[in-house]
Amino acid sequence: MAITFQKVGYQYPQLQQQKWAISEIDLLIEPTKEFVAVIGHTGSGKSTLIQHMNALLTPTVGQLNVFQHEVAKGKPLSPIRKRVGMVFQFPEYQLFEETVERDIMFGPLNFGVSKDVAAAKAAEVLSVVGMDESFLSRSPFSLSGGQMRRVAIAGILAMEPDILVLDEPTVGLDPAGQEEMMKLFTSLHDDYHKTLVIVTHDMNIVAEYTKRVLVMKAGQLVFDGSPQALFTDDAALELFELGRPDMMNVLASIANAAGTSKAASVITFDQVVAYLLEQS
């Protein structure tokens, strides 16, 4: 098990009222080939939860282990951070070096990788995120927003983490940019067998791309299962105040117009196409 939460709870120390940001979290995440979505309303504890995976926060109560390292105050945290990469919201703001290459090398160098290896790695990960080598010598601040975000993600990938945690990676991108970003994550999952944990508000992303979904509500983990199981459970959706992916709504409207109210348990575009072909 790569990440194990056992009865983990966290309180922000600077807040006056003693409110649990997250509590009673039990969770297992595999080291490879997982594609997890974390959803929930603002203030439900999503960010607090994922910051634990990277040891940026340490549990107030409970036991948290990441790759056999215990996450607690006073324990060495850098082996954890090397294996679990964290991409924050708007990661383009963390760029600071003179060239794209040096910025990508920053992470590996911090973890003690030699300069030559880090430089080779920089060229490699830049192609993984879909940019060619001509960008290496450019200033990160001369790039477009989407390109900067790719470079920032490349900077995390260069550390060769097994698990990649991303906080709303598609926010602020146009639809084409969003789709390309999600294609990149799909390829990291399919081709490089990384485990991805994505925080998102977009139910379409949850339905189309992820394999497992965690729902946070008021600091508690209230659902852990497949997107299919979540979106076909009307009672749960109502209880968690979640919407459905567009594809389900489209299909429901079509069924409604056709006068059949038969519920279909299909949630992705491909499934909808297959379902319609089967019906006709």
Place this chain on the structure above:
Amino acid sequence: MQVVIGQYIPANSWVHRLDPRTKLVGLILLIVSTFLIQELITMLSLLFVVLVLFASSKIPLKRFFRGIAPLLFLLTFTVIFQLLLNRQGELLYQRTAYLGWQQALLTLIVIVVYQLLKRVTRYRFAMFVLSLVVVFYSIQLEFAGSWLTFDIAVYQGGVVFALFLVTRIVILITLSSLLTLTTKPTDLNNGLEEVMKPLRRFKVPTNEIAMMIAIALRFIPTLLDEANKIMKAQSSRGVDFNEGTLRQKVTQIISLLIPMFIISFKRADDLANAMEARGYAPGRIRSKYVTFHMQVPDYVLLAVTIGWIPVVVLLGL
């Protein structure tokens, strides 16, 4: 997220209700007067009045000590230097003192013990005074082979002047913390703008200065938030902000500062556009949402503080 900047403590006292302009002008006049006062008794009376003011403001007295605490060390040194070096007036106390390796060793031990204990004890200042007393007594003992012998003498002038200085510093701190504790930062800024108004005759852009201060105050919590985010992001990239060699420290700071600069410039740009879109033009006269009205206590306080200065100067108090 509501972040309170400054040290404003909400309460409903007459000091809180005073016009910020009155408080500012009164503060400046009283501070000026502490530099004009010549008699110790006048200074002590002023301190008494200031403490009564503080007590009447419903601010917990704890805050007064918290304001003074960081200055205790400075005050102690001021007193020691005045006592030992000022040689005016009557001689009050004289002793012969010796300095040898015994005293030097003891002093070294005291310093080491103090440095070790100051992290764990809550009574840091008491320890500091105790260390001084130990060293002071040790130099009065004569050992064989002293390096040098000298006189410690305390004169009346030293005592008076030390008290004078300490009282002045305490008055300054109490008054200025009273101002910031009882006035919201925005009110203070608006008051400052009004007080600076006469400077407009000399082409000082008072409106713009006040706007700049207001924006700076507004963005402190926002930027702290951003800095926190960037620090977390760089921590994920293996930066440990708590340790590292000097060289690593430089890289760490750069990895924080450059993103902060970029974010600040972007925010400034957005804010400038938003302000322009709402018709802000620098140099124009703007009407104010907040207007101040002087009440009876304001006039009384102003009259007293303005009258106080000529009284001090003319009567030579």
